[in-house]
Amino acid sequence: MTHGPAGPNGPEEPGEARRTGPAGAGDEASSAPPAAESAESGGCAAANSPAEPGEGTVVPFPFGRNGRPAEPAAGGDGVGVGEGVGDGVGDGVGDGEAEIRQLFQDVVGGLEPSAQALEQLREAVPMRRRRRRRVWLGAAASVALFGVGAPVVMSAAEHVGGGGGQATLDAGAERTAGGEPAGGGDAGEEGSHPAGGDTEAPGRPGDGAEADGEPPAAGDEEGTATTRDNSEMSLSSPVCARTQLGEARTTTESPDAEGRVYGSIRLVNVSDSPCRVSGNGELAALPVGMASVDAIQIVDRTEGDRAERLPTPDETHEELVLPPGEAYEVQFAWVPSGAAVGSCDVATEPAGSGGPSPNLERGEPVTEEPTATGGQGPDGVSGEDGGGGATGESGTGGETTSGAGGGETGGESPGTGASGETGGDGTSGGETPGSTVGGDGVDGATDGVVLRYTPEAGQPEAAQIMLEGSCSGTIYRTGVLQAPTE
Amino acid sequence: MPVIAPLPAREPAVGVSVPGSTTEATDDAMAEGTTIDFLTETYRAHYRSLLGLAALLLDDTASCEDVVQEAFIRVHSARGRVRDPEKTLAYLRQTVVNLSRSTLRRRILGMKLLSKPLPNMASAEEGAYEQLERADLIKAMRGLQRRQREVLVLRYFADMTEAEVARTLGISAGSVKAYGSRGIAALRVAMEAAR
Structure with missing residues (x-):
C-alpha cells in the first residue's frame, strides 16, 4: 500500500486492498494458517510455562551459526530467501528462520488479552x-x-x-x-x-x-x-439558528413495569441549508399549579444509571451537522422514585382536554406533531415547509399568544408561553388552537410539572412534556443524538 | 394461557400491544447475537496472536492492546468484511500493520483518549508488557528499519508467505525478500551487540 492513503484512510484501507488480496491470499491462507495456527499455539504453549520473555531471549541467537542444514519446517521459502539474496547471507538466513520464529513466539507468548478486552469490543x-x-x-x-x-x-x-x-x-x-x-x-x-x-x-x-x-x-x-449546497456541508456549516430548527415532535412510550417512561424530543432542520447543532440544549422542569419541582431532578444520562435503555453518553454528539430536512433528537427517561410510581402521568403536550391525557392512560405511544414548529412562521424563511406557516404568521401567532397570556398563572407559564411564541407555525393550523388553549385547562384542572426543552440555539423552547400529578423522580436526559431517518 | 413476557404491572390491559414489541425485541436480540458470536469467535481465535503481532511491530508495547482493539473494531464494524474467517484474519492483520505505523496510531489513540478513558490494565498484564520491554529481541527489533521489521514479523511471526507479505505491505515480492534478508542480518547484529 502506498503510504499516503494508509494515513487518512486507515479504516478503509484493509478492505480495499483486500478486495483483490484475500482472493489470492485465500489459496495460500487456506494452507498456511493451519500451519501458522499450530505454530502459534505451540509457541504460546511452550512460552506459557517459561513465559518470561527474558528467558526466551536468553536463548542464544543462533541464526546460521550452527551450520545446520535448513530445516524442513522452514520449507521452500526459506531456501528461496537464501538463494535469492546471495550466498553470504543466504545459508545463514535459511537456517535462522526456525529460530527467529521461535524467538518471536517466545517473546510475545506471555501476552494475554486484558480481562475486559472482549467486553469492550462488544x-x-x-x-x-x-x-x-x-x-x-x-x-x-x-x-x-x-x-x-x-x-x-x-x-x-x-x-x-x-x-x-x-x-x-x-x-x-x-x-x-x-x-x-x-x-x-x-x-x-x-x-x-x-x-x-x-x-x-x-x-x-x-x-x-x-x-x-x-x-x-x-x-x-x-x-x-435536492438542494444545491454541496460537499462542504460538514465543518463549514454554521451553527443552527433557532429559526432553522422546527417541526418539533415529542414521543413517549408507555410506562414500563417500574413506571419508567422513555421519550424523545425531535427537531428538524427546517431550513434549506445544512447547519450544525452545537450543545445539548436545556431541559428544565417548571411547576404548574400547586405542584413543586423540588422532587424532580434532571440529570444527564451516564453509563450505568437507571435509564438503561437510553443511548449511552458516547453516542451523543457535541456537534452534529444536520442537512436540510434531517433531525436530531434528545432522549429522556422519566424514572419515578419508588413511592411515586403511578402517581404521576406523563404527557407530551399540555394536555389539551384538560383532564389526564387519554392517550397515555391507554399506554400508547403519544406522538404530538405540532407543539412548536419553532420560528419558521415568524421568520418566513422556510417557504417550502411553511406553506401554512406563511398564513399563520401573524394571525395565529397573535391569537395564541394572547390566549396564553390570559390563561396563565402569571406570565411565565411554561406551557403556554411556548405555544404562544411559536404559534406562528402554520402547519399546526387546525390543531394548534385546540391544544394551545388546552393550556388553560391544564392549569385549571391539574397540578404537575412541565418539562421544557429549549435548543442550545435559544428561545423559544421547542417542546414540553407534562408530568401530571404528584411527581417525584428523576429525569435522565441524553445529549444530541442523530435522529433516525424516517 | 401462559403469558410469555412479563407485562408492565400497571397496565395489564394492554396485552395486545405487548406481544408485538416483545417479538421485535427478540428479533433484535437475535440479530445482535449473531454478530456477537462471530466477534467472540474471532476474538478467541486471533486476539492473542494479533496482540503478539502488534507487540512486535510497535515501538511502545503499551499500546498493543489499543491497536488490536481498534483493529477488531474496524474490521467488525465494517459489515460484510467479516464473513469469511480466513479473510477476517487477513483484514485484522492488515489493519494492525496499518495502525502500527506511528502517525496513524497516535491519531487514533488521541481520539480514543478523548472519547473514553483507557482501561486500567490489570497488574499481571502490565507485568507481561514490562518484561516485553526488557527483552533483547524487542530492543533489537526497534533498531531495524520499519520495513525490515514488518517483513520479519509478518513472515516469521504471522507465518505469511512472501506473496502475502508483499500484498499486505504493498511492496513487491522482491522487496520482501530483500527486506527480509537484510532484516535478519540486522537483527543478528543487534542481538549480538545486546549480549
Missing part, C-alpha cells in the same frame, strides 16, 4: 457501526447533492448566454426536473458509485440481516437531497 463494535453509518450517510448526501447540484449549475450556465430569458428558464427547469441524460445521468452515476463501494460488501450473501439499515437509508438520502 460495546465498541456496534457503536462504531452506527458512527460509520452516519459518516457514510453524510458522504452519500454530499455526493448526491453535488451530483444534483453540479449539472444544474452547468446547465444553467450553458443557457445563460443562450438567448431569451423565458426560453432559458424553461430549458433549465426541464433539465433539472427530468434528469436529462447529459446532466442527470452523470449525476446518477456519481451518486451511486461511492455508495456502491460500501454497499457492495453489505450486500454479499448472508449479510441480509445486517445490511438492511444502509442501502434503503442511502436511497432515501439521495431522494431527499
